[in-house]
Amino acid sequence: xxxxxxxxxxxxxxxxxxxxxxxxxxxxxxxxSPTCGCCEEWVKHLRANGFTVNPHxxxxxxxxxxxxxxxxxxxSCHTALVQGYVLEGHVPAADIKRLLAAKPSAKxxxxxxxxxxxxxxxxxxxxxYDVLLVQDDGRTSVYHHYAQ
Numbered sequence: 001x002x003x004x005x006x007x008x009x010x011x012x013x014x015x016x017x018x019x020x021x022x023x024x025x026x027x028x029x030x031x032x033s034p035t036c037g038c039c040e041e042w043v044k045h046l047r048a049n050g051f052t053v054n055p056h057x058x059x060x061x062x063x064x065x066x067x068x069x070x071x072x073x074x075x076s077c078h079t080a081l082v083q084g085y086v087l088e089g090h091v092p093a094a095d096i097k098r099l100l101a102a103k104p105s106a107k108x109x110x111x112x113x114x115x116x117x118x119x120x121x122x123x124x125x126x127x128x129y130d131v132l133l134v135q136d137d138g139r140t141s142v143y144h145h146y147a148q
Contacts, residue, residue, distance in 0.1 A: 076090065
């Protein structure tokens with residue numbers, strides 16, 4: 001193969017590889033308030049970590065956590081769906097990736113409330129928190145603990 005032909009092939013591959021990678025990125029649908037800044041920051045966190053995100057501004061985000069079976073005591077300011085799992089609150093991208101790789105039999109992950117220091121809630125204060133694995137019956141177990 002001639003050198004100019006190799007260069008064209010290499011250029012074509014460089015253009016196509018990012019497109020193929022983005023096509024394979026997991027898609028997360030996020031149901032959030034149109035005025036919630038921390039939800040927007042969480043969406044940015046997901047995108048920065050390789051996810052494709054479809055934000056949906058809704059008037060009553062709590063309706064989505066209830067619809068998808070998240071117990072009220074685990075609620076936060078947004079609910080998301082990815083590959084059949086529910087994500088409630090400020091779940092770190094690393095835990096979502098781990099969930100999608102392991103594919104446990106569960107409803108999804110939750111970070112109840114709005115914890116200072118979690119993705120989207122960064123600031124001067126950083127609190128310890130747990131990412132909870134939510135079973136289909138609503139029971140939970142600690143999936144990952146984050147120290148201060």
